[in-house]
Amino acid sequence: LRAYIFRSLGRALVTMLLVMTLMFVILRLGPLDPAHFILGDYATAETLRNLRESLGLDRAIYDQYLVFLSKMVRGDLGFSYVNKLSVLSQLLDVLPYTLELVVGGLLVGILLGIPPGVIAALKPNTIFDQILQLITAVGISIPTFVTGILLISTFSLHFDLLPAIGGGEGSNLKSHILHLILPAFSCGFLMMASIARLSRAALLDVLKKDYIMTARSKGLAESIVVLKHALRNSLLPLITFLGIYINILLGSAVLVEVIFTRPGVGRLIVESIKMGDFPMVQTLLMLYAGTVVVVNLIIDITYSFVDPRIAFK
Amino acid sequence: LVRYFQTEVHLPNRKEGTMNALRGSIVIIVILGLIVFVSTTNSSAQELAKEQVVVYGMPAGDVGPVDPVGPGSVAVHTAPVTHHVYDALVRHPIGDGSSPEFEPDLATNWEVSPDKLSWTFHLRKGVKWHVGFGEVTAEDIVYSLNRSKNSKVSAWRANYANFKEIKAIDKYTVQITTAKPDPFLLSKVANYYGGMIVCKEATEKAGAFDRLLGLTKEEFVGTGPFMFSEYKPKDRIVLVRNDDYWKGKFIIEKLIFRYIPDAGAREAALLKGELADTLGLYDAKWIRFMRSKGLIVTPLGPGDLKALYFNLTVKPLDDKRVREAIAWGIGQEEAVKQQGEEISRILTSPVISDAWGHIDAGWAKYKKRDPEKAKQLLAEAGYPNGFTIKLFMSTGPWFLDKMVLYQGLLREIGINLEMTLVDDPIYQANVFKDLNPIVIKGGRYALATYWLRYFYHTESIVNTPKASNNFMHYSNPEVDRLIELAETTFDKKAQLDSLAKVQRIVVEDLVSVPVVETLLPDIRSPWLDLGYEPKSNFITLEEIGPKTRILKH
Numbered sequence: 051l052r053a054y055i056f057r058s059l060g061r062a063l064v065t066m067l068l069v070m071t072l073m074f075v076i077l078r079l080g081p082l083d084p085a086h087f088i089l090g091d092y093a094t095a096e097t098l099r100n101l102r103e104s105l106g107l108d109r110a111i112y113d114q115y116l117v118f119l120s121k122m123v124r125g126d127l128g129f130s131y132v133n134k135l136s137v138l139s140q141l142l143d144v145l146p147y148t149l150e151l152v153v154g155g156l157l158v159g160i161l162l163g164i165p166p167g168v169i170a171a172l173k174p175n176t177i178f179d180q181i182l183q184l185i186t187a188v189g190i191s192i193p194t195f196v197t198g199i200l201l202i203s204t205f206s207l208h209f210d211l212l213p214a215i216g217g218g219e220g221s222n223l224k225s226h227i228l229h230l231i232l233p234a235f236s237c238g239f240l241m242m243a244s245i246a247r248l249s250r251a252a253l254l255d256v257l258k259k260d261y262i263m264t265a266r267s268k269g270l271a272e273s274i275v276v277l278k279h280a281l282r283n284s285l286l287p288l289i290t291f292l293g294i295y296i297n298i299l300l301g302s303a304v305l306v307e308v309i310f311t312r313p314g315v316g317r318l319i320v321e322s323i324k325m326g327d328f329p330m331v332q333t334l335l336m337l338y339a340g341t342v343v344v345v346n347l348i349i350d351i352t353y354s355f356v357d358p359r360i361a362f363k
Numbered sequence: 364l365v366r367y368f369q370t371e372v373h374l375p376n377r378k379e380g381t382m383n384a385l386r387g388s389i390v391i392i393v394i395l396g397l398i399v400f401v402s403t404t405n406s407s408a409q410e411l412a413k414e415q416v417v418v419y420g421m422p423a424g425d426v427g428p429v430d431p432v433g434p435g436s437v438a439v440h441t442a443p444v445t446h447h448v449y450d451a452l453v454r455h456p457i458g459d460g461s462s463p464e465f466e467p468d469l470a471t472n473w474e475v476s477p478d479k480l481s482w483t484f485h486l487r488k489g490v491k492w493h494v495g496f497g498e499v500t501a502e503d504i505v506y507s508l509n510r511s512k513n514s515k516v517s518a519w520r521a522n523y524a525n526f527k528e529i530k531a532i533d534k535y536t537v538q539i540t541t542a543k544p545d546p547f548l549l550s551k552v553a554n555y556y557g558g559m560i561v562c563k564e565a566t567e568k569a570g571a572f573d574r575l576l577g578l579t580k581e582e583f584v585g586t587g588p589f590m591f592s593e594y595k596p597k598d599r600i601v602l603v604r605n606d607d608y609w610k611g612k613f614i615i616e617k618l619i620f621r622y623i624p625d626a627g628a629r630e631a632a633l634l635k636g637e638l639a640d641t642l643g644l645y646d647a648k649w650i651r652f653m654r655s656k657g658l659i660v661t662p663l664g665p666g667d668l669k670a671l672y673f674n675l676t677v678k679p680l681d682d683k684r685v686r687e688a689i690a691w692g693i694g695q696e697e698a699v700k701q702q703g704e705e706i707s708r709i710l711t712s713p714v715i716s717d718a719w720g721h722i723d724a725g726w727a728k729y730k731k732r733d734p735e736k737a738k739q740l741l742a743e744a745g746y747p748n749g750f751t752i753k754l755f756m757s758t759g760p761w762f763l764d765k766m767v768l769y770q771g772l773l774r775e776i777g778i779n780l781e782m783t784l785v786d787d788p789i790y791q792a793n794v795f796k797d798l799n800p801i802v803i804k805g806g807r808y809a810l811a812t813y814w815l816r817y818f819y820h821t822e823s824i825v826n827t828p829k830a831s832n833n834f835m836h837y838s839n840p841e842v843d844r845l846i847e848l849a850e851t852t853f854d855k856k857a858q859l860d861s862l863a864k865v866q867r868i869v870v871e872d873l874v875s876v877p878v879v880e881t882l883l884p885d886i887r888s889p890w891l892d893l894g895y896e897p898k899s900n901f902i903t904l905e906e907i908g909p910k911t912r913i914l915k916h
Contacts, residue, residue, distance in 0.1 A: 080789075081785070081789045081792055081793060082788060082789060082792065083788075083792045086788075086791065086792050086795065087427075087788055087791075088427065088428060088433065088434070088575070089433065089434055089516070089518045095826075095827070095828055095829075095830050096520070096828060097515065097516060097517060097518060097520060100515040100516065100573075101515075101516055104515070104516075104573075104574065130596075132425070132427065132428065133425070133426070133428070133577065133578050133594070133596060134428075134575070134577035134578070135577070135578070135594075135596065140596045143595060143596065144596070144597070144598075199627060202628075202631050203631070206631060206635055207631060207634055207635060210635070213635070213637065214628070214631040214632050214634075214635045214637060215621075215623060215628050215631065215632045215637065216621070216637075217598070308624070308625055308628075309625060309627070309628060310628065311621070311622075311623045311624075311625065311628045311632075313595060313597060313598040317424070317597050317598075318596065318597050320424065321424030321425045321597045321622075321624070324424055324786060324787075324788055325424070325425065325788065326788060
């Protein structure tokens, strides 16, 4: 297992380095000009040149890259071109909001997805199953941004139950939770539908297996058959899915943060790209890439605990 | 009541008299009751809310540099913030930014020397900087204006190039000497862009003469009615009331600028009462809908002048007949229909109608489109089957809606616009790199000289040392001479004459074609009582005045 983890870590590091280099080059070869954004339409060529010089953007790309790498190694993520604040402090400011959202989305997906899926698998082709199939089909078809807008217009504007925008005031827990409900649902709705379908299919599949029949013929109680034998075995595809889904959730979080105007890493990236704020974009994209790599690693390792038959070769 | 007054008039007997008296008393009681009811409801409507906090919905993702020498001092994402923090020597009257008159601000009065080359400003005594940087003195003014003129990061160096010397005569007197007479000098020392005054001590302490000031309490220091309190990147900026403001403290205690780039989210927040004021959509139907919900929409000046600017070095745009064909092909009325009459004005000249010096120079003749005339002109120019032109186009709604409209209209006359859509910052970068043969651009300058200098003077041609917005490569010595004359003469008549001539020449040469002039659809909640009549300003949203207040709601 240890060797496997080291190999995976090595692969992860190479992936990160590749992502970092690609991003660095693409940003600089692209048409975005941070100096123009910062100084605006009426800046003269001379002032634009001065600013590019002071930001080090006039140097050769490899030269800029070496400076960037040496800073990275020292853990110096730099300062935003636009607001001059440290990249790290800005990231730490908004990271809790994105974590809240991703965890909220996961909870909605898991808690509202697995139980109906299990019930539908135990009672296939009943009216409950049919309704669930219909709801999940709708859930899978509606994009996150549409769900978000529908939730705002229904629960904020029409019924006036929840706030429309923002991420909560200061450290007020109640305000944070109230601001989280709609975004978490719009993130988790798609996931809930997918999980319900997947857990239904996986459980149905397992319930047909010989060992279930054996368990039943041993005279075990149905609850033990389902919970101990069937459910545990049907979890495997779900875990793979959860891994992929955390990555998708991070993507949806960007959209949801924009629609609900929540502070968060996603919004930070979108706005930083628009402003050509290279240090911010570099760090934030690295964070995304890093999260994807780490989540995949964790999923690989989790397999071994759920199903000890999987050997790490 | 109606039936009572409809009763026939006749002399009453005793019984009738009693009845009439009774009726009379009832009517009086009812009327009195009504008066009391109306006055109480009015007084409750006028009651102030417990929290005097104005939340703005900023139509942008984040703030730009909050530095007078940076472009943020004129841009929608930053101007509303800096406007409430910094003061200047003089200021635009609140609610009427387009007015050519200026009010005293940090300067109480001023005079110009007989040779018109020297301006002396007398400062108000006892004005304090935020967060304990002491009193404002002539040294601050000298430092600040010198920074606008000389800082390596000043976006406005060209505007202050004519300031030969800025010096402190004594602690409360500043003298500005210009190389050439400048009749518009007050607009450069007003509370807009480089005229806003920064604190010398704070800026020097931060070592920020040649870099832009940051968003911290130590660097973002002014003398205005509000001072910096908190910044959460891509989320909000909070300003709190300056209780020591020299004009006396305002009623509003706090300003929160929330950055909400998505128009739908701003609309939802406004309808929910989470915002006091924001920028609306340029759409007549939307404005009607919001009004039906009880919100107040104010078309704010100065108008945003949009036009198409043609690169005259690119074929076939170098042919005036082709440009005229485009003007007839699009017609200004089409854009007006798209965004609604209430916020639109037909352009009559290449400078906005609010600008001092604006005349009707003939652009209005392209009001109604005439496809037949357009086709005929194209045929005369040798393009009977039209042509295709490739350009980058911003996905920013303020340009894209017009260009998609024009793509359809121009196709009718055989001109095919092949547009590659890019994000707005990339579009802006590309047009200044001279990559677009046709540029659509807007602007809200209230001075004719600025418009003409930035768009039509030879020195402003893109990709040149003093480049500005002359995307056309237009170079006309007579135009240059007249602009320079208008910029330097104190003779009002000569000034107006030369401005008028330039506008006529530019329209005659047709190097640019009118799109439309648009007022900003500012939208606010009915409980935000501004305390003044909003007509125009440069900050895109409503200004906060001394009498502005939040009513109970």
